[in-house]
Amino acid sequence: LKVSIVAGGAGFVGANLLHSLLEEQRHVVVVDNLIRGRQDFYLGLHEEFQKRLSFYNIDLSKPDGSSEALSVAKRYGTVDEVWHLAANSDIYSGVLNPDIDFKNTFLTTYFLLEAMRQYDVATLHFSSSSAVYGDLGGRAISEDVGPLLPISNYGAMKLASEAIISAASVSYLSRANIFRFPNVVGVPATHGVILDFVRKLKNDPGRLDVLGDGTQKKCYLHVRDLINAMMHVRNCSAISKKLFPVNIGPVDEGVTVEFIAQSVVRRVSPQARILFGNGNSGWVGDVPRFHYSIKKLLGLGWEPRISSSEAILLAIEEIVAEEDTGIKRAIYSGA
Numbered sequence: 001l002k003v004s005i006v007a008g009g010a011g012f013v014g015a016n017l018l019h020s021l022l023e024e025q026r027h028v029v030v031v032d033n034l035i036r037g038r039q040d041f042y043l044g045l046h047e048e049f050q051k052r053l054s055f056y057n058i059d060l061s062k063p064d065g066s067s068e069a070l071s072v073a074k075r076y077g078t079v080d081e082v083w084h085l086a087a088n089s090d091i092y093s094g095v096l097n098p099d100i101d102f103k104n105t106f107l108t109t110y111f112l113l114e115a116m117r118q119y120d121v122a123t124l125h126f127s128s129s130s131a132v133y134g135d136l137g138g139r140a141i142s143e144d145v146g147p148l149l150p151i152s153n154y155g156a157m158k159l160a161s162e163a164i165i166s167a168a169s170v171s172y173l174s175r176a177n178i179f180r181f182p183n184v185v186g187v188p189a190t191h192g193v194i195l196d197f198v199r200k201l202k203n204d205p206g207r208l209d210v211l212g213d214g215t216q217k218k219c220y221l222h223v224r225d226l227i228n229a230m231m232h233v234r235n236c237s238a239i240s241k242k243l244f245p246v247n248i249g250p251v252d253e254g255v256t257v258e259f260i261a262q263s264v265v266r267r268v269s270p271q272a273r274i275l276f277g278n279g280n281s282g283w284v285g286d287v288p289r290f291h292y293s294i295k296k297l298l299g300l301g302w303e304p305r306i307s308s309s310e311a312i313l314l315a316i317e318e319i320v321a322e323e324d325t326g327i328k329r330a331i332y333s334g335a
């Protein structure tokens, strides 16, 4: 039996990924310390799938943690890949305390790589981020731009992770996909601008305070499109490169924070006043404008199903529903 390890698999993206891997008749080992993820995020999986799924509560930023993850996963069969999605996903908290990004974003990568070397596992799929590019002034960003100068600790620790993955790819890795995510939206929401706005409006239906002047403009992808894209790249036989950095995103130039604020207000509390802050950046380390060139990904035959604005409107419906019911689950149908 083939075994996939999903580090950070109890989080938002991880919980949505599990179904696609389990469909392949593999065993899937989720490793997560649950600082943000929750096991009930993937309770919607049907029973037959649950039987091939194991969960371990492990802190991967510790050297023993990562090797324990590889060691327990081997009990279920041949571990042929690691998906590394564990990180501090809240950029702002890392601005206030860089230690969070150092441990949860960088050290998880460092020790997972070490454990992969020790246990002879040669395929890694890594969730990187647009934050590695820094602030390039709003032009379409392709994978070959440089120098890469991140403006947040989060982006810096993702870039440092990419750097050690690159080094490992000339040594013991046979394949490393570096997926550079845009902003990803959907459920179960663990963080992000939509969740933030919905909760603020529930607390105070009369007003919505927005960080920055609302002109920040970024591209957004629905989590279903993201999972499809990662699986497409992972299964693409045309890729011969050992190290494969690729942007994943929509084809459009994105939407503004003002659009998101207005859309959430319309849905949750139409009478609310929107109060914008100053400056075109939400906080120190927030990139005011970015969108991707996804030529490389389109060249592999993948296309997003929906645009940034459609992804935002769909995610608002999904997040409002989970906040109303209190039930937070990955959505697998059609994934």
Ligand SMILES: NC(=O)c1ccc[n+]([C@@H]2O[C@H](COP(=O)([O-])OP(=O)(O)OC[C@H]3O[C@@H](n4cnc5c(N)ncnc54)[C@H](O)[C@@H]3O)[C@@H](O)[C@H]2O)c1
Residues within 6 Å of the ligand: 007, 008, 009, 010, 011, 012, 013, 014, 031, 032, 033, 034, 035, 036, 037, 038, 058, 059, 060, 061, 084, 085, 086, 087, 088, 089, 090, 103, 104, 108, 127, 128, 129, 130, 181, 182, 183, 184, 185, 190
């Ligand atoms: N969601 C986005 O918009 C977005 C954008 C760019 C990149 N990413 C990256 O994608 C990945 C998944 O993000 P997400 O949105 O699902 O975030 P998330 O916070 O929901 O998931 C990350 C998971 O990692 C776990 N984790 C963190 N530190 C850990 C540690 N030391 N040991 C074990 N587990 C640990 C958390 O408990 C959580 O379940 C992250 O690497 C994130 O940086 C996400």
